[in-house]
Amino acid sequence: xxxxxxxxxxxxxxxxxxxxxxxxxxxxxxxxxxxxxxxxxxxxxxxxxxxxxxxxxxxxxxxxxxxxxxxxxxxxxxxxxxxxxxxxxxxxxxxxxxxxxxxxxxxxxxxxxxxxxxxxxxxxxxxxxxxxxxxxxxxxxxxxxxxxxxxxxxxxxxxxxxxxxxxxxxxxxxxxxxxxxxxxxxxxxxxxxxxxxxxxxxxxxxxxxxxxxx
Amino acid sequence: xxxxxxxxxxxxxxxxxxxxxxxxxxxxxxxxxxxxxxxxxxxxxxxxxxxxxxxxxxxxxxxxxxxxxxxxxxxxxxxxxxxxxxxxxxxxxxxxxxxxxxxxxxxxxxxxxxxxxxxxxxxxxxxxxxxxxxxxxxxxxxxxxxxxxxxxxxxxxxxxxxxxxxxxxxxxxxxxxxxxxxxxxxxxxxxxxxxxxxxxxxxxxxxxxxxxxx
DNA sequence: TGTACATCAGTGAACGCGCGTTCACTGATGTAC
DNA sequence: TGTACATCAGTGAACGCGCGTTCACTGATGTAC
Numbered sequence: 448x449x450x451x452x453x454x455x456x457x458x459x460x461x462x463x464x465x466x467x468x469x470x471x472x473x474x475x476x477x478x479x480x481x482x483x484x485x486x487x488x489x490x491x492x493x494x495x496x497x498x499x500x501x502x503x504x505x506x507x508x509x510x511x512x513x514x515x516x517x518x519x520x521x522x523x524x525x526x527x528x529x530x531x532x533x534x535x536x537x538x539x540x541x542x543x544x545x546x547x548x549x550x551x552x553x554x555x556x557x558x559x560x561x562x563x564x565x566x567x568x569x570x571x572x573x574x575x576x577x578x579x580x581x582x583x584x585x586x587x588x589x590x591x592x593x594x595x596x597x598x599x600x601x602x603x604x605x606x607x608x609x610x611x612x613x614x615x616x617x618x619x620x621x622x623x624x625x626x627x628x629x630x631x632x633x634x635x636x637x638x639x640x641x642x643x644x645x646x647x648x649x650x651x652x653x654x655x656x657x658x659x660x661x
Numbered sequence: 662x663x664x665x666x667x668x669x670x671x672x673x674x675x676x677x678x679x680x681x682x683x684x685x686x687x688x689x690x691x692x693x694x695x696x697x698x699x700x701x702x703x704x705x706x707x708x709x710x711x712x713x714x715x716x717x718x719x720x721x722x723x724x725x726x727x728x729x730x731x732x733x734x735x736x737x738x739x740x741x742x743x744x745x746x747x748x749x750x751x752x753x754x755x756x757x758x759x760x761x762x763x764x765x766x767x768x769x770x771x772x773x774x775x776x777x778x779x780x781x782x783x784x785x786x787x788x789x790x791x792x793x794x795x796x797x798x799x800x801x802x803x804x805x806x807x808x809x810x811x812x813x814x815x816x817x818x819x820x821x822x823x824x825x826x827x828x829x830x831x832x833x834x835x836x837x838x839x840x841x842x843x844x845x846x847x848x849x850x851x852x853x854x855x856x857x858x859x860x861x862x863x864x865x866x867x868x869x870x871x872x873x874x875x
Numbered sequence: 876t877g878t879a880c881a882t883c884a885g886t887g888a889a890c891g892c893g894c895g896t897t898c899a900c901t902g903a904t905g906t907a908c
Numbered sequence: 909t910g911t912a913c914a915t916c917a918g919t920g921a922a923c924g925c926g927c928g929t930t931c932a933c934t935g936a937t938g939t940a941c
Contacts, residue, residue: 463904466917488702492895504896505918513895568844569783616855620842620862623854624834627841630782640837641830648834651865677937680884706928718929719885727928 458500470509472499477520478563485562485634490517524567528556529592536599542606543655546599547646550625554645557629564629596622600653610654621652672714684723686713691734692777699776699848704731738781742770743806750813756820757869760813761860764839768859771843778843810836814867824868835866 461468476498480490492513496503510516535552539545557564596618603609611617628644641647649655675682690712694704706727710717724730749766753759771778810832817823825831842858855861863869 460903460917463916469917491893493893501917502919503894504898504920507896508917565783569779613855615853616858616861619852619854620838620858623841623845623858624838624862624866625841626845627837627839628834630844631837631840638833639829640833641827644830644834644837647830648838652838674884674936677883683884705926707926715884716886717927718887718931721929722884 466508469499469501469505473506473509473516474519474523477516478523481520481566482560482563485565487517487566490520492516521567521570524563528553528567531556532592532595536595542599542602543608546596546603546653546655547649549596549599550621550649551645554625554629558632561629561632561634568626568630593618593622600655603653603655608655617653621648624648624652680722683713683715683719687720687723687730688733688737691730692737695734695780696774696777699779701731701780704734706730735781735784738777742767742781745770746806746809750809756813756816757822760810760817760867760869761863763810763813764835764863765859768839768843772846775843775846775848782840782844807832807836814869817867817869822869831867835862838862838866 473495476495477490480494480498481487483489490513492503492506495516496506506516510519532549532552535548536545539548597615600609600611600614600618600621604611604614625645625648628640628648631638632640646657650657687709690709691704694708694712695701697703704727706717706720709730710720720730724733746763746766749762750759753762811829814823814825814828814832814835818825818828839859839862842854842862845852846854860871864871
């Protein structure tokens with residue numbers, strides 16, 4: 448995939464004291480490169496510099512090295528995901544709706560920009576915000592995103608709307624399933640997925656009834 | 662990840678007429694590089710040549726370019742996967758056991774060499790043996806692997822041991838779930854997956870009873 | 876059995892490329908007096 | 909109001925690297941006579 452001839456043609460240098468703005472421009476450009484190419488190695492210092500409209504060495508005023516840009520982009524993306532989930536969950540009160548809203552927010556995040564999702568979760572095992580296989584997105588209570596999922600299922604069990612006898616295991620299964628679906632849903636996937644596969648996963652793997660029917 | 666100092670120190674050149682052997686050595690080395698590093702770009706002509714113990718240009722006698730090596734390695738891996746599934750399925754007669762054996766063979770294939778699996782299925786959307794999101798592994802009857810999965814579930818329904826009302830959709834969900842699990846099971850994953858998550862997926866997503874209990 | 880020779884398996888040097896990173900620099904901008 | 913100057917934002921040339929690929933080649937091996 449070849450990118451165009453660098454959209455940022457005429458850049459005016461930042462005023463004094465506003466040099467920090469370039470940091471944001473760099474992150475934005477790096478995120479876009481990652482997203483468009485779906486490969487970490489598309490994010491070269493020189494490609495980023497071209498996209499921003501600066502010379503490559505200028506980046507060193509804001510980042511120590513190439514790896515630090517990647518890390519910052521990935522960290523930012525994980526924050527976005529965490530925030531999207533929290534926002535969606537907090538808009539609901541019914542435990543089933545809360546669970547389902549969180550899962551749907553996760554899936555939407557992935558489907559909106561499949562390449563970005565792949566890069567983020569392709570890092571599992573290569574370090575990154577993962578530990579012991581789970582990921583360390585911290586929620587409102589400083590809990591991991593996976594912990595929140597377990598809690599959401601547990602709440603459903605307590606409310607008598609889930610038959611789960613192993614919320615932790617079922618949360619793991621649900622995460623795996625959802626991750627698999629998002630991973631396989633490439634940018635131009637034409638695969639005939641069943642309607643509402645997310646609802647299907649939630650019902651069968653978290654063992655809850657459809658919301659409103661319980 | 663840096664690889665060692667090239668294990669193939671003293672290579673003796675192939676006899677006349679046996680030049681084709683080098684092709685196999687190249688493929689083997691490329692597969693190993695792919696597996697160890699988990700990244701396609703670890704498979705450079707020069708790295709392959711070093712691993713085999715030849716000079717880089719020698720590769721051109723057997724492959725047109727770098728991409729052709731990658732393609733061959735991936736094609737070979739998919740053949741292995743297809744064969745592993747067929748073999749496992751054919752050892753069973755009970756429809757539930759056949760379904761489960763196939764799924765387990767798929768999962769074992771992935772878990773044995775997680776990096777290889779990631780590279781193979783990370784290619785979805787970038788071309789490869791995929792079409793419309795499914796993959797074109799052809800089984801004994803020339804059917805796709807996904808088609809075989811649909812058939813396996815349908816057989817269970819016919820035998821009265823699956824409650825699926827949408828074998829195609831349930832096959833898709835099952836594939837996604839299994840793929841997600843294998844993808845998240847990194848080489849050094851310590852995540853506490855539930856015991857027999859594969860059986861759990863088969864039972865809940867293909868809606869079959871545990872084998873022997875029906 | 877001996878020898879000339881075609882063929883085959885593989886080499887070594889070189890090319891141009893994009894990369895990360897370094898270095899000494901430039902020139903506009905704001906500030907002190 | 910004017911001017912010298914420190915500082916800040918960013919540049920341009922250069923480095924060494926590994927890469928894919930090309931080219932003309934070498935030397936062992938088998939074969940024809």
